[in-house]
Amino acid sequence: MIQEQTYLLGEQAVVLDLNCARLDNTQQNRLFALHRHLQKQAQCTDIVVGKTSLTLVLQDPTQCASWQDQLLLLWEEFNAEDFHPTTHQIPVVYGQAAGPDLAPLAAQLGLSQSDIIELHSAPLYQVKFLGFLPGFAYLGCVPEQLRVARLDSPRTHVPAGSVAIAEDLSAIYPSTSPGGWRLLGHSPTQLFNPHSQPPCLFQPGDNVKFVPQKEGLC
């Protein structure tokens, strides 16, 4: 088995790479516990969670070498139970204009639209990491039966609030943008506002529960 490792990214950043295809729940929550711990320290400009990694951008680059050792020690110290996520209830209007890919996806997978809604809204998702756009959270994991590739040709205009899936992940577009994920529904919840405090509703590791609304198909 390949062990977790640390390495430098340029002269200012140190990466803890867990060196595996995916994390199990225990490893995932240990990583979030470590992230929360590091956020309380003043020595980092940025701490970014990736799918199977954590990157520290240090204020003082001369500390990089010592952080390479320290991160490996800290990783051993944290337990999954040290992490206490917030859970967000996210209302979703599924189907029709709010989710233009729901009907074609049902046809493709040989399921009814309400099967897909039930499958999609069943799990308690977790924010694995954020990226792509401010407030764009990669939510895992979509049930096996719903795992589909991205669209062959991305849309040039995905409306803000679109609830979408691609492979084993779900997401809500925080702002209007191009995008290749399959759109199942729409949520009125504001995810990101740079003028609010805090600006972003979701933090890495938070839980998300989709709640189907009567206005849509459900």
Next chain:
Amino acid sequence: MLDVIKPGVQLCIQDLGRHGHRHLGVSQSGALDPLAVKIANTLLGNPLNTAVLEITVGLTQLRFTSATNFALTGGDLKACLDDTPLTPGWRYYAKPGQLLSFASSPDALRAYVSVEGGFDLQNVMGSCATDLQAGFGGINGSSLATGDQLHYTSCTERHSVGALQPGYHKQVRILSGPHCTQLDSSVAQLLCAKSWQVLPDSNRMGMRLTGPDLLTHQLSINSQAVLPGTIQLPPNGAPIVLLNDCQTTGGYPMIAQVIQADLRHFAQLSAGDQISFTLTTPALAHQETQQHNYHLNQLRIALTHHDRSIS
């Protein structure tokens, strides 16, 4: 006030960037040439992070409606104050009604203008920098347009004074990236072995490069944090140098990282320019950043003496 008569190709408000929010998907933004911002602000006695105008390509016209001292830094885009040609790296005084105009140049791409005391701007998430992708910061989150007005507090005339600006180069120093070992281990050397051409679809998010022998591969990695200066290698083998507006995570292998001190050179590179890379060490990279700090300290001390001896 500073009135935007003509914005030119791209005119935007930038400072030293928005930090501490990358885990939420928020980009750094900020001036592509942070040293030019620091020199401009030092010339005026402003805090180093004071927001400035970033002028791309040129063809820009700005009118001062009240008196101020201003500094012009970065590349030489053939600026004039009314009919008087200006030199980058200098502090000047503008009277009410004077026009600051930029032509353009085949040898430079970006210039910076700061005013004494800074522009009155709203701070968004710790920075005044314009996030052009996400649409916040600066003035309404976008590039400046004709009719936009920037407010500042008027001030009395100071003597013109100039600072030495370190030159811009087309040879950039890099540190080997974390995924080289999983690709052909000599990929960083191959990157350094020849020169690369800047493609036209380059922007503040990233600089796309092409060359005669592309470094194609089939390695995909789990999405992880990327930074300005990260050199990504997509499967097509054409490297991308990420710049200030880049996304916060990426799934392409990272084959190198441009050293902090050399990132400013990308501010002046246009489509068609040839660049090359050389490998260096973290110790040397720190030294180069220190050199910039010494340079700014020397400038500040020299200016203190200069301004005192004149007044």
